[in-house]
Amino acid sequence: MSGILDGPGPFAGPTKVLVDTEQEIRDAVDNYAELGYQGVKIYSSIQPELVPAIIKRAHQKGLRVGGHVPAFMTARQFIEAGANEMQHINFVFLNFFFDEVKDTRTPARFTTVAERAAKLDFNSSEVRAFVQLLKDKQVVVDPTVTIFYSMFTDRPGVIGSAYAPIASRLPPQIRRELLAGGLPIPKGSEQQYRDSADAMLRMVKLLHDSGIxxxxxxxxxxxxxxxxELEMYVQAGIPAPEVLRIATLNAAKVLKRDADLGSITPGKLADMILVEGDPARHIGDIRNTELVIKDGKLYEVPKLYQTIGVLPR
Ligand SMILES: [Zn+2]
Structure with a gap:
């Protein structure tokens, strides 16, 4: 669990935990720690000058810090202040577009990336130095690339590739939402948006290959x-077995739970899923989960789907 923290303002995020002073930061972080959270998630309207205080308090309480790079701050500054994790691949790109967009509370944090990501030179010294910084500081990246890929490529009235395989099984109100389309694309920019979507995948691959x-x-x-998301990593060029490790052991290690979780090994807890097929060869087989074993209980997946109105496969 990661407790969200944002600052007040017209673009405040989906939370009532809004902090504007060091005292409010201490109270909010201490509360999350007491409630058993593992981290805090900084959101876009946090004042940059408050970030060091958030990180200091969170670390004192044993919590990790990740999230959005707040508006008027670069990703480099966020990391140099001590952030452990970056959420959302668009913020990696925005580090290089600070000349154009500093206020990332607005949809500019999506549109600027859609317009410029494809043109970013991954071999530039700026990109190479930033990736090295991520590595040196052991920063974890949580790309959530699916949502941005959909934003840049989905069209109104058409169910995009992210949910096409399962849309017919979903309840009507969810299916209807999937028809909304992505960002409004300026006329003539369709190819550019698609190229930028692919650039995000190339960035995911570069980060992985660089040891992030x-x-x-x-x-x-x-x-x-x-x-x-796992299919997208394979599409990016990461071998499927490594993608499965990202979804399991990597997460357990990041949360320091790998003594108990994250791989099927004698001595660890039997939290696992049974899949029909071989996702290590065909990652899409991960959709064919038959059984979930969690905290000593067995769950039959078709029954779980039934309880939330999703048709079994
Ligand atoms: Zn977020």
């Missing part, structure tokens, strides 16, 4: 988005 720890977040429709 990735974790597989979703930021969208629970469950099914995780399947798609």
């Amino acid at each position: 720890t990735l974790v597989a977040g979703t930021d969208n429709l629970p469950g099914f988005t995780l399947h798609r």
Whole structure:
């Protein structure tokens, strides 16, 4: 669990935990620690000058710090202040577009990336130095690339590739939402947006190849988005067995739970899923989960789907 923290203002995020002073930071972070959270998630309206105080208090309480790079701050500054984790691949790109967009509370944090990501030179000294910084500081990146890929490529009235395989099984109100389309694309920019979507995948691959720890977040429709996120990593060029490790052992290690969780090994807890097929060869097989074993209980997946109005496969 990661407790969200944002600052007040017209773009405040989906939380009532808004902090504007060091005292409010201490109270909020201490409360999250007491409630058993593992981290705090900084959101876009936090004042940059408050970030060091948040990180200091969170670390004192044994919590990790990740999230959005707040507006008027670069990703480099966020990391140099001590952040452990970056959420959302767009913030990696925005580090290089600070000349154009400093206020990332607005949709500019998506549109600027859609317009410029494809043109970013991955071999530039700026990109190379930033990736090295991520590595040196052992920063974990949680790309949530599915949601941005959909934003840049989905069209209104068409169910995009992220949910096409399962849309017919979902309840009508969810299916209807999937028809909304992505960002409004300026006329003539369709190819540029698609190229930028692919640039995000290239960045995921570059980070992985550079030894940056990735974790597989979703930021969208629970469950099914995780399947798609893993498919996207394979599409990016990461071998499927490594993608499965990202979704399991990497996450356990990041949370320091790998003594008990994250791999099927004698002595660890038997929290696992049984899949029909071989996702180490065909990552899409991860969608064919038959059984979930969690905390000593067995769950039959078709029954779980039934309880939330999703048709079995
Ligand atoms: Zn977020």
